[in-house]
Amino acid sequence: MSIVEKAGANVLKTNFSKKGKKKKEKGKSAERTELDIAKEPETVAVDYKALSANGFFDPADKSSQLALELRAVKRRLLRRIGYLRASGERQAFRTSGKQRNIILVTSTRAGEGKTFTASNLALSLALEDNIETLLIDGDLARPKVRERFGLPAAPGLADCMLDKNLDPETLGWRLKNTTMRILSEGARTERPTDLFNTADSQRFWNDLATADPSRLIIVDAPPVLATTEAVILAKYANEILFVVEANSTPESAVAAAIDELIDVNPNVSIMLNRCQIGAGGAHYGAYEYYGRESGDENPEAEQASTKD
Template structure:
């Protein structure tokens, strides 16, 4: 007699569909983030919390069409910079945390800096499968790699494994289908992408061209006008580009953030 796993199926027996895997749940160390001066739900009215309240409001108005017709895929917002070290990941995480405080919105934070992912590190989490794995494996679904967090309205999509063809993967039909699913599946969802720097990789401009809104982080007193102009030139195809002027020091020991549209 064959072993149990080799028994033929009984004729007429209904095959039950495989159960979908339960979403992974991870714990963000919110106390650690608060000590780093970042935005958290219970962090109070800190300068960073107030600044990102100002930053998010026009982005949400455009995503919802409150100032006129809604921007196509306006709920897909990419945060990038001209060069590394300007604070784009810091701004992406804070923006996601701030939007997650809204009463009627859920947020998906995507680490799309696939060559040098840092969102999970900032959140105090270990590496996990994510965006690149979905694009490489047709059998893998978005729900398989999204991480639910202890912030009820915030989920995270890690970058996943590195790949030398990242630019082509981000420009692929699979990526366009994924973005369409992300943008349209949940009407109340805003998606924040942490992108690579524009002047270092080709992935950034490919990614930005598929977004409804772009946020360009510029480091005060460090990023040159030439770098900003070149970054904006690469964003020419994007209709809605916003700037965050980051790391302005009004007095010793303080960080202020300016926002320009």
């Protein structure tokens, strides 16, 4: 069975829909028809106990070290994408028609905390800040989001890349009592790079960003040095969170990976993961903007992504 047939077979088992004939007006998700709403993703309960047993964010414990660190990371990120003004006031993730709502989480190698960071960030934004978040598993070779959240295999990102008529808004899961959705990796593919490096892929990310301009899309990406997918995905993203495992990843490898990213998207911020500060230790030790300095926390003028 070909990969496309497999994806099709998969797709038939769950709730999905083809994109309607009626062309969706950009940025007007409120105008979804009743039929569309009937095809909303399934709602699932989150097992926070299982997540926190794996060191994940526990919404019940707002004063934990991780909760405090995530809050600092979120604030910085929201300011960079222009959502939070210095005054703390909120605004949509776009200014004059430009979305800045796709955040790519990547790193140099596997196992440095990309999935941990992307998942925690999405959960924390959705629960604490009540911001609509869509977490996408973009690591097609080593997808881990479903496993972390205890979700079954289902059509997801790869299926959308294989079939441009699939509507991603109807796939995945909505997490109960949160404003968060998950779109998993979907069908297994032999050559993920080929899937992402297409005009359809560009269109997919543009449509996703504009479908709901006030939604934050967090993509758990593959590592930069393993394949070329992360660099391709970086073209479609607005902001890149680059995870560095403190005292582990060799500096020269980090520099090489960041150079590759900055060539396609200068909006790179570094997060030091598993950084030991003081007796208690810390999850995230630093969060520094690395891209070309613009002297501005919201450098939308030098946006490399969706216009390419």
